Each structure stands twice: as C-alpha cells, then as structure tokens.
Amino acid sequence: MTVRIDHLVTSGTFSLDGGTWDVDNNVWIVGDDTEAIVIDAAHDAAAIEAALAGRTLRAIVCTHAHNDHIDAAPALAAATGAPVLLHPDDLPLWKQTHPERLPDGELTDGGTLSVAGTTLTVLHTPGHAPGAVCLYAAQLGTVFTGDTLFQGGPGATGRSFSHFPTIIDSIRDRLLALPPETVVRTGHGDSTTVGAEAPQLAEWIQRGH
Template sequence: MSEWDAEFEVESESDEDPDFGPHGDARIDHAVASGTFTLDGQTFDVENNIWVVGDDAECVVIDAPHDVTEILEVIANRRVIAILCTHGHDDHVRYAPDLGLATDARVLLHPDDLPVWRLTHRAPPSGSLHDHQVIPIADVDLRVIHTPGHTPGSVCFYAEEFPGYPAGVVFTGDTLFEGGPGATGRSFSDHDQILESIRTKLLTLPDATVVKTGHGPDTTIGAERDNV
C-alpha cells in the first residue's frame, strides 16, 4: 500500500483529509474537450466536460479527457491538489497520468474501477477514492458518493454547500445526465445497478441540486426524477 493509500485509509474513518484545506471562495471552471471513447472494439467521437473546482490558489480537476493543454489553460497558475476520476473509461482518464506529472498532483480512482483503468494504463493511479470520503477544497467539501453501474467504481462528487448554488451541486460523471442514467450494456456495466445507485444515492439529494455531468448540459436532481 502506498503512503497516499494508507493516509486515506486512516482519514476515511473521520471523512477528512488534512492534505486538502480551505483557502478562499470556491468556484467552478468549465471547458469542453473533444476526442474518442473506445471500449469493446468500438470507438466513438465524444465531447467531455472538464470541471475544475477551487479558488485562485488551489483546485482539483474532475476527470482528465483528451487534451492536457486545454486542462492546463483552465487550471492557469493554481496548484492542483488532486485529479479526481469519476470512473475509469479512457475518455475520462486517458490523460490523467500526464496531467498528474505536469502538475505534480495525485490521480485518485475508486479501486473497483482498476480493471477498467488497466484497459488504458499499465501503472495504477496514485491513490484511491472511497464512499463518504470528504475532500475539502477552497471553502467547500466535496463528498465522494460511490455510484456503481456505469462502471463498478463510478463515483460522484457532491458539495452540499457551494457559493452560487443554494441547493448544492453534484458532479456525476457518466452516472446521471440530462435525460436519465448513463449508458450500460457494455463491459463492466450493469443497468439494474446504475438505477439502484441513482435512486438510493442521488435522488435523495434536494430537487434543486445542480447536476454537472461528464458530457452535455447541466440538469437538476428534480428534473431527472421521472427519467430514472
């Protein structure tokens, strides 16, 4: 076990990590990157959302698709605390190791998605994400919600309190979109499981919670209740 994994094993008991911390007003920066997604012998053109959460000094990056240069432009001169992977599909993690090297940041993935990660990368990520883990950045807490279904280790990141979002905000990767659940029917996915994850872990959030997805536009929890 790496020092980073050991640190998270200890801190997951108290749901905090001292390596992260508040440094100012949080904001969400966004860009869209174009590229491809490959699985089960098929390749698709996709556009991915890049989410950077932090303040003027520090940030975390949620997923690292397609283009390191574009992500670095969003980061600007801030210190990157960690690269948080919503899941292990190549269109979300292809450039995570390169971005980690460029920013001296750790790449974190739920361990249940290591088999998916290994379809793209030989070396493992720097550390793990765990259900209920809390990642403080700027003046907000991002809580990890394990939402298996799209992949076994898919996670969402939920901030109950966030400046400009009165009912909070959740970053759902490919678990929940405008229009309903993420895709299943390919390797590592489970349709019944993604429905269970959304119904028991996401639809319990307030209706006005803003949903920021891995692809496409924002939605809200309330808007998706009838789509699940």
C-alpha cells in the first residue's frame, strides 16, 4: 500500500516558566491503510485516534517534551497500546507535564523507525529543547522538524532549557545538509522547504556566533 502523510491541527495551551499561551499544533501521521506512526500527540487524543481510522499505531514519537507536544501522548498510548518515544535529554521537561508516567522508549541520533515500508531517521537537533529531534523521511522527501525550524526561521529559544547558538548549529549541521527540495513539516504553522529557508538562515547563523 502507498504510504501517505496525514495532517491534523489540534488546539490547546503551551505552558512554561510560569506563563501559558493558546497554541495550535500540527500532528503528523505517517503510514498506509493498515499502520501508522504519530509525530507529536498534541492536545486531543480522541481526535488523533479518530484520524488513525482503525490503523495499528506503531509508535507515538515526540519531537520534544514541551507540554503542547506531549500532553495527549499518555492517553493516546493507553487507547492504542503504542509506545511513547522521546529523546532522553528531554526527560526533565517531560516530567513537568507527566511526573507519574515515563516514556516507553528512547529516540537516539541516527536511529530509525519503520512504518509502511518507509524509514524515518532520527536527527538530534537540540536548541529549542535539549532532546529536540527531527525525523527525516528520505523516501518521502520530507523532514518533520517539530519546533526546531519553521517557515521563516528557528524555533524560539527564550525560555528554560533552550539555547540560541545550539539551535543554529543544529539547523546548519543537520537540516541545511538535507536536499534543498526537502519539505519541512513543522510543529506549528505552514510547511516550507530546506531550500526556501537556507538563504535567510545564513543571517541567523551569523547572529548566533
């Protein structure tokens, strides 16, 4: 069966450092008619489960552990039996939201996940959060960047656990190395391409060092 990417937008709040903001999150579902992987179980486990439409969920992958990207993960895991996967460097953030329930497995740089005959490679891209990762699907010509890279520039680094020079290094070394036609599917907002972001990122790289 043909692999496809389904897109769901869920709404909720993001909370960190004593502040709370309303946010809309992108939830990405990669799979075919029988199995899938969810990237970032945000806000609404029931809506995500409905979008799966009975498919076997192989994994719930967290690009990072800010609450708006993981708040629905335990409920979705309970409903589907799928494991929650997170890079271990983001465990301190995870525990702020889910102190009683740890992730089920670890994401490691260079590790791979397979679904519907497609391989997703884990790229550790710290900066927005210590354990932030992107998922590169070469066969699909796309990378799922969470909050590391958006249309228009890097993710925010003004709060706890974030670091601007680190996110610039991650984007330069890991994401700009991908083919320019690679579609960037982000954690919030519209998609873009590596080639579209590369020229303006030169300014961000200079500003970060």
